[in-house]
Amino acid sequence: MNELQAAADAVGVIPVAPSLLGESPMWHPGEQCLxxxxxxxxxxNRFDPASGRHDEWAFDTDVACCAPVLGGELLLALRSGLVNFDPRTGKSRPLAKPxxxxxxxxxxxxxxxxxxxMWAGTLYEPKDRPAAALYRWSxxxxxxxxxGVTTANGLAWSPDGRTAYWSDTKAHTIYAFDFxxxxxxxSGKRVWVQFPVKQPGMDLADYGGRPDGASVDTEGCYWVxxxxxxxxxxxxPRGEVLREVRLPVRxxxxxCFGGPDLKTLYITTGRENRPADELARTPxxxxxxxLQVDVPGLPANFARP
Known part of the structure; x- marks a missing residue:
């Protein structure tokens, strides 16, 4: 057992082959699936914890995020634009070009x-300037x-729906807005939390990381x-660290919150472009x-395509 695994004995894993870059987990309120x-x-991907069944659908481009739609479909944001996708048939209907x-x-x-x-941020791949943005489909x-960001992430809303959170991973910054x-x-964009930037030559063991995706629980706390x-x-809600969960991956x-009581925290992770020695230590x-938590999360919102 390595040092990361030793620090994370309360963390489990679902029995599905790893993704290159797992992202945007969503617990479907109707299907009770992830x-x-x-x-x-x-x-x-879709996983049913009750049966252990795993389904996956392949696309010809990057699949970034998803939201449930009433009637059994999903709204997907692909590199090629927004689509309405039906998991029952595997067919997509275009909604908007990129x-x-x-x-x-x-x-x-x-x-x-x-x-x-539906809201979706973008990632500007050259990462040499803050050219990414946040878009709304309505x-x-x-x-x-x-x-004004480079890597849009961390989108979430407070329980009363009047505060929106959004982050720029590259800038190590989480913003808050009035919604x-x-x-x-x-409106009212402001820096909510800012983390130290990794310095040249800094060992990853001394680096706290940068803010990626997030979800909010019923007490208004932001899990990032x-x-x-x-x-x-x-x-x-004031940006103070209340809890740190060490994980067995870098x-x-x-x-996101899931399970019948929304007290299971599901955490996607990545392995793409990671060093071979790191992957050997973090299978x-x-x-x-x-991860089981005490405070339930907010359910996923349904999108109106």
Whole structure:
């Protein structure tokens, strides 16, 4: 057992082969199943904890995030745009073309807001300037709502739906916005939490990681995966660290709440481009981890395509 595994004896794993870069886990309220994306693997996954059944669907491009739609379909954000996808038939219906150049940018983290609007941020792949943005899909239109980041992540809403969170992973910064539920608009952007940037030559053991995907629980606390930090943090509504969970992998990507009581934290992780010696020490890299928590999370919102 390595030092990371020893620190994470309460963490489990679901029995599914690892993803290259697992992302955007979503517990489907109706199906009681877990969905997640393997972005570079071009796959959408579904796991039923009750039966142990695992299903996957292959696409011809990156699959970034998903949200449930009433009626059994899903809204997916692909590199090639937004689609309505039916897991029962495996067929997709295009909704919107990408609002960016797909040669250098793709959709990344996203989910539906409490009113059913789909939001998805992007990742600017050259990473040499903050050219990524956040888009909203509503009433058949895809519109730009925020910008000035390089790697959009961490999208989540407070329990009352009046605060929205969004992060720039590269900048190690989580932002908070005032959110107007009726209009679906953001205002009052402010730095909510900022983490130390990794310094040249710094050993990963001394690095706390950078904020990736996140979810919010019923007490309004923000659970965030710290990529390369081998941990997940629970932050209070004031941004204070209330809990640190050490993980047996170096690169967690996003947590979500699932299970009948929404007290199982599912955590996607990545293994793409990681050093061979690290992967040898962390065999769960790329797998979906599980952790039981005391405070339930907020259920996934349904999108209106």
């Amino acid at each position: 969905y997640w994306c393997d972005i570079p693997g071009h796959k959408l 609002p960016y150049d797909p040669a250098v940018e793709r959709f990344n983290d996203g989910k539906a807001d409490p009113q059913g609007r 009433a058949g239109k895809l519109t730009r709502q925020a910008e 107007d539920p009726s209009q679906g608009t953001l 995966a710290m990529f390369e930090g081998a941990r997940v943090l629970r932050l209070s 690169c967690p990507t996003m947590p 769960w890299a790329g797998a979906v981890l599980t």
